[in-house]
Amino acid sequence: MFLELEHLTMKFGGLVAVDDISFSVNKGEIHGLIGPNGSGKTTIFNMLSGYYKPTSGKIVFEGKNITGLPAHKVTQAGFARTFQNLRLFKSMTVLENVMVSMGHLAKTQLLNVMFNPIAAQKENDLFTEKAMKLLDLLDIRQYAHNLAVSLPYGTQRRVEIARALATEPKILLLDEPAAGLNEVETNELAEILTTIRQSGITIFLVEHDMKLVMGSCHEITVIDYGKKIAEGDCDCVRSDPRVIEAYLGKEEDL
Amino acid sequence: MKKNPKTLKLILFSIAGIALLIFPLLAKNSYQVHILNLVGIYMMLSLGLNIAMGYAGQMNLAMGALWAVGAYTAGLLNQRLGLSLWLTLPCAIVAGGLVGGFVGLPALKVRAHYLSIVTIGLNEVINIILVNETKLTGGVDGISKIAKPALFGFKINTEQRYYYLILIAVIATFLISRQILSGRVGRNFRAIRDDYKTAPAMGVNAGFYKLLAFIISGCFAGAAGALYAHLNAYISPDIFEHKTTLFIMTLTMVGGLGNLNGSLIGSFILPVLQEYLRAIQDWQYVVYGLAIMVVVLFVPGGLMQVFTLLKPYVTMLTSRFNKLKSGTTVGEDSNVS
Ligand SMILES: Nc1ncnc2c1ncn2[C@@H]1O[C@H](COP(=O)(O)OP(=O)(O)OP(=O)(O)O)[C@@H](O)[C@H]1O
Ligand SMILES: [Mg+2]
Numbered sequence: 001m002f003l004e005l006e007h008l009t010m011k012f013g014g015l016v017a018v019d020d021i022s023f024s025v026n027k028g029e030i031h032g033l034i035g036p037n038g039s040g041k042t043t044i045f046n047m048l049s050g051y052y053k054p055t056s057g058k059i060v061f062e063g064k065n066i067t068g069l070p071a072h073k074v075t076q077a078g079f080a081r082t083f084q085n086l087r088l089f090k091s092m093t094v095l096e097n098v099m100v101s102m103g104h105l106a107k108t109q110l111l112n113v114m115f116n117p118i119a120a121q122k123e124n125d126l127f128t129e130k131a132m133k134l135l136d137l138l139d140i141r142q143y144a145h146n147l148a149v150s151l152p153y154g155t156q157r158r159v160e161i162a163r164a165l166a167t168e169p170k171i172l173l174l175d176e177p178a179a180g181l182n183e184v185e186t187n188e189l190a191e192i193l194t195t196i197r198q199s200g201i202t203i204f205l206v207e208h209d210m211k212l213v214m215g216s217c218h219e220i221t222v223i224d225y226g227k228k229i230a231e232g233d234c235d236c237v238r239s240d241p242r243v244i245e246a247y248l249g250k251e252e253d254l
Numbered sequence: 255m256k257k258n259p260k261t262l263k264l265i266l267f268s269i270a271g272i273a274l275l276i277f278p279l280l281a282k283n284s285y286q287v288h289i290l291n292l293v294g295i296y297m298m299l300s301l302g303l304n305i306a307m308g309y310a311g312q313m314n315l316a317m318g319a320l321w322a323v324g325a326y327t328a329g330l331l332n333q334r335l336g337l338s339l340w341l342t343l344p345c346a347i348v349a350g351g352l353v354g355g356f357v358g359l360p361a362l363k364v365r366a367h368y369l370s371i372v373t374i375g376l377n378e379v380i381n382i383i384l385v386n387e388t389k390l391t392g393g394v395d396g397i398s399k400i401a402k403p404a405l406f407g408f409k410i411n412t413e414q415r416y417y418y419l420i421l422i423a424v425i426a427t428f429l430i431s432r433q434i435l436s437g438r439v440g441r442n443f444r445a446i447r448d449d450y451k452t453a454p455a456m457g458v459n460a461g462f463y464k465l466l467a468f469i470i471s472g473c474f475a476g477a478a479g480a481l482y483a484h485l486n487a488y489i490s491p492d493i494f495e496h497k498t499t500l501f502i503m504t505l506t507m508v509g510g511l512g513n514l515n516g517s518l519i520g521s522f523i524l525p526v527l528q529e530y531l532r533a534i535q536d537w538q539y540v541v542y543g544l545a546i547m548v549v550v551l552f553v554p555g556g557l558m559q560v561f562t563l564l565k566p567y568v569t570m571l572t573s574r575f576n577k578l579k580s581g582t583t584v585g586e587d588s589n590v591s
Pocket of ligand 2: 041175
């Protein structure tokens with residue numbers, strides 16, 4: 001199994017944000033995680049990426065137990081993530097933001113990059129070249145030298161994805177990447193997701209945009225109040241009465 | 255226009271270089287040179303603090319004590335073992351780095367204001383050790399008769415000669431700072447400063463880089479300490495009290511946090527100003543306090559920010575001036591903008 005969540009539970013004081021959830025994510029697929037607001041999706045991401053230590057339960061990635069590893073170790077193990085609320089480095093250009101993510105892969109010794117101008121320049125050149133390729137992939141090359149936080153919302157979302165990809169992950173966790181995007185941008189995002197998946201990276205997607213989820217995901221897990229209420233492929237989930245009641249039903253009311 | 259910005263820069267650099275080289279010959283007395291030597295030492299301290307505080311966002315308010323660690327390491331090694339500056343300097347750098355790393359340990363648990371309070375507390379702890387470990391440190395009397403260095407028999411025993419030594423040290427420290435910050439390490443520092451919670455998701459080991467920032471500032475302070483001890487020949491704990499730490503912080507903030515040039519400017523202006531403010535004694539701290547308040551409230555980027563704010567006006571004025579001088583026609587004018 002590629003990624004397995006086993007009986008994951010996260011309590012905040014008296015609140016059980018994630019309640020005994022188990023499921024697995026298959027390699028090479030786009031796996032959706034949906035549920036109403038406050039159902040615990042971001043909390044699951046935070047546990048997976050090393051931000052929260054689960055109250056109980058296990059996370060097994062490629063056969064290794066990674067539960068409770070610090071965030072930078074989880075990234076080194078092959079996880080990358082974006083944030084629901086944009087969190088780009090505010091003093092950096094788009095290029096620099098992306099280059100930060102490459103540091104953990106660097107081959108050059110630390111003392112060498114600190115004191116040897118030639119080695120440092122070589123590393124910077126290499127990183128720049130790799131980063132530019134990612135900017136091309138997300139079609140944001142023209143903003144390379146702009147301050148990332150000065151860009152429009154949709155563009156910043158792309159920078160977040162480029163920055164996550166720059167860690168060279170095996171699995172990419174996207175927390176509501178379509179939030180705040182218009183329809184054209186959302187369609188472009190769907191294409192980007194396909195390209196990323198085709199390059200061999202598994203995607204784990206939290207998203208409220210049902211069209212995007214149903215159009216892109218191979219497998220969907222639905223949670224409500226921290227509990228898993230359904231899983232399966234799109235059709236299966238769409239027709240599940242509990243899902244309709246908890247989630248899709250609400251959408252229709254709106 | 256024939257002059258391009260590059261040649262202009264080169265000319266300015268040469269003028270500055272020559273001015274720096276001949277300053278000791280023009281100075282009215284060796285006291286003036288002494289002040290400038292202190293300015294150089296403050297520059298090294300401020301560069302160290304700027305890397306920790308301005309770039310990595312780590313409040314290292316123990317710079318005075320780390321400076322003392324360097325000074326006492328050099329002073330003791332010279333007094334007890336007779337080592338010269340060339341040997342005490344590397345030892346002081348190592349000692350400063352080690353104690354710097356130790357002072358930085360709380361950064362793994364606390365941040366921002368809390369870190370300021372803890373580190374300024376550690377500054378006091380180190381100072382109290384200097385005062386009370388009389389047998390080792392000489393207590394309040396400090397250490398005296400620290401030897402001046404010599405290079406191949408040439409004695410560096412006057413303020414004027416020491417000036418060139420410090421000039422080289424400052425240039426080296428500045429270039430090393432720039433080098434460290436130019437690559438991966440600099441980006442990781444800024445990443446943990448901008449958003450310490452997000453950086454780990456990008457693979458940055460935040461704890462390691464926090465400690466590294468403290469260690470680097472400690473190394474710089476250690477070097478500054480050794481140079482100071484051999485320059486002054488006498489050191490005592492009162493020089494390295496928390497008010498020194500606050501002075502270093504003030505001049506760094508006034509110059510510009512997150513900008514190495516700011517460290518150079520702040521380290522020049524404040525110690526020189528201090529000479530003029532000597533008459534008002536402790537009231538000078540009111541002036542520094544006000545300076546910090548003005549910076550924090552109005553120009554968080556310090557004087558360097560003021561310069562960037564003024565830049566468009568300067569360019570405008572110079573282009574007007576050039577136009578007047580050459581009597582540009584309207585046609586050419588449109589090319590300028
Ligand atoms: N650090 C925390 N401390 C206390 N409670 C928290 C914390 N993080 C999340 N929660 C709570 O856990 C529950 C789940 O929150 P979570 O952010 O995971 O929801 P979500 O499914 O991502 O919602 P949304 O769709 O609005 O993003 C909420 O009730 C939230 O208030
Ligand atoms: Mg969420």
